[in-house]
Amino acid sequence: MTITITAFDRSPDGGKGLARDTRIRWALEETGQPYDVRLVPRDEMKEPAHLRRNPFGQIPTYEEGELVLFESGAIVLHIASHHAGLLPDDANARARAITWMFAALNSVEPSILEIFIARILERDQPWATDRLPVVLDRVRERLGLLSDRLGDADWLDGAFSAGDLMMVSVLLRARPSGVLDEFPNLAAYVARGEARPAYQRAFAAQLAVNTRP
Amino acid sequence: MTITITAFDRSPDGGKGLARDTRIRWALEETGQPYDVRLVPRDEMKEPAHLRRNPFGQIPTYEEGELVLFESGAIVLHIASHHAGLLPDDANARARAITWMFAALNSVEPSILEIFIARILERDQPWATDRLPVVLDRVRERLGLLSDRLGDADWLDGAFSAGDLMMVSVLLRARPSGVLDEFPNLAAYVARGEARPAYQRAFAAQLAVNTRP
Numbered sequence: 001m002t003i004t005i006t007a008f009d010r011s012p013d014g015g016k017g018l019a020r021d022t023r024i025r026w027a028l029e030e031t032g033q034p035y036d037v038r039l040v041p042r043d044e045m046k047e048p049a050h051l052r053r054n055p056f057g058q059i060p061t062y063e064e065g066e067l068v069l070f071e072s073g074a075i076v077l078h079i080a081s082h083h084a085g086l087l088p089d090d091a092n093a094r095a096r097a098i099t100w101m102f103a104a105l106n107s108v109e110p111s112i113l114e115i116f117i118a119r120i121l122e123r124d125q126p127w128a129t130d131r132l133p134v135v136l137d138r139v140r141e142r143l144g145l146l147s148d149r150l151g152d153a154d155w156l157d158g159a160f161s162a163g164d165l166m167m168v169s170v171l172l173r174a175r176p177s178g179v180l181d182e183f184p185n186l187a188a189y190v191a192r193g194e195a196r197p198a199y200q201r202a203f204a205a206q207l208a209v210n211t212r213p
Numbered sequence: 214m215t216i217t218i219t220a221f222d223r224s225p226d227g228g229k230g231l232a233r234d235t236r237i238r239w240a241l242e243e244t245g246q247p248y249d250v251r252l253v254p255r256d257e258m259k260e261p262a263h264l265r266r267n268p269f270g271q272i273p274t275y276e277e278g279e280l281v282l283f284e285s286g287a288i289v290l291h292i293a294s295h296h297a298g299l300l301p302d303d304a305n306a307r308a309r310a311i312t313w314m315f316a317a318l319n320s321v322e323p324s325i326l327e328i329f330i331a332r333i334l335e336r337d338q339p340w341a342t343d344r345l346p347v348v349l350d351r352v353r354e355r356l357g358l359l360s361d362r363l364g365d366a367d368w369l370d371g372a373f374s375a376g377d378l379m380m381v382s383v384l385l386r387a388r389p390s391g392v393l394d395e396f397p398n399l400a401a402y403v404a405r406g407e408a409r410p411a412y413q414r415a416f417a418a419q420l421a422v423n424t425r426p
Binding site for chain 1: 264268270271281284287308314315316319322327334344
């Protein structure tokens with residue numbers, strides 16, 4: 001069955017790979033799955049046709065036959081559960097890899113998204129300038145703990161897994177603020193993720209969409 | 214093998230059931246699994262012994278033999294994957310239930326946690342009063358979309374699942390602000406979750422910890 005994902009018709013980041021379709025493309029590339037892409041214009045995100053796919057009116061979504069999924073975490077886990085390459089065979093190691101996916105999405109991404117909220121959504125609010133350093137300090141605290149755990153390992157728990165795919169994807173969103181580079185081992189970890197051929201293909205595919213005439 | 218979870222020695226909410234150990238207790242109760250609890254004093258959260266269990270120094274964690282997990286989402290998914298009662302048998306329905314778990318944790322909880330950030334963490338900041346309504350409006354937007362999807366159904370996708378367990382747990386955190394009650398179908402959905410005997414047992418267990426002499 002054909003896999004079809006949705007992506008922004010034009011990503012707000014102009015093709016930097018920070019939109020959440022990139023992590024799905026990456027998972028599909030790591031597992032060797034071909035896929036089609038349906039581009040959704042931003043003014044159609046909250047229209048009934050797209051809300052049927054994703055009740056929050058966001059991208060990405062995933063369609064395969066009768067199955068319709070949303071949430072990048074659920075989609076990456078679905079891909080990783082059905083195709084080899086992103087989860088270890090050992091049951092305990094598998095549970096730990098999935099734990100890192102949730103950690104990326106629930107313990108790391110929310111604090112990083114606060115940077116976006118402060119810099120973009122609340123940019124015109126009177127507190128915008130004074131609040132940003134407070135937000136960045138919370139990100140630093142979280143990234144400091146992650147940096148301590150990673151140490152000088154290549155990946156978070158043994159071989160590269162869906163947990164690393166998600167953590168690298170989330171950390172990339174902290175890079176424009178400069179805060180990622182304050183943690184050299186995390187910056188190197190992200191660079192290792194970006195160097196993977198599957199990531200390169202995923203990045204190129206989203207860039208092609210966002211730089212087309 | 215014995216299951217041991219961690220919880221706050223004294224929860225910051227005084228036993229309202231909003232700390233994340235409650236959702237783990239609930240999943241264990243729904244699936245009929247006995248468990249032990251290790252209480253972690255708040256000044257030991259960032260000590261090496263607890264950081265080995267959870268690199269972010271938070272509760273809950275889950276230990277079973279050699280396996281150590283953190284992240285409430287990963288723990289509930291682990292419990293739901295190994296014991297009957299929280300995930301449907303049909304593969305597509307199962308994937309959709311897991312999608313709702315991720316939706317609760319990545320699309321709903323972050324906006325609700327912003328209320329906590331605004332009201333507690335940034336309470337003494339000069340922007341505290343002016344910013345809270347902006348935060349609440351973002352929560353309303355998200356809950357409005359969720360309310361539209363739920364409609365007059367009892368649960369998000371057929372029978373009660375781990376997706377509902379997580380969504381109810383997350384929505385409970387919006388109730389103290391009053392914003393949950395602005396969406397009567399969501400308030401009734403949460404009340405249905407709270408009425409489940411397994412939730413009642415989980416709530417009572419955390420309350421006993423937090424009200425002991």
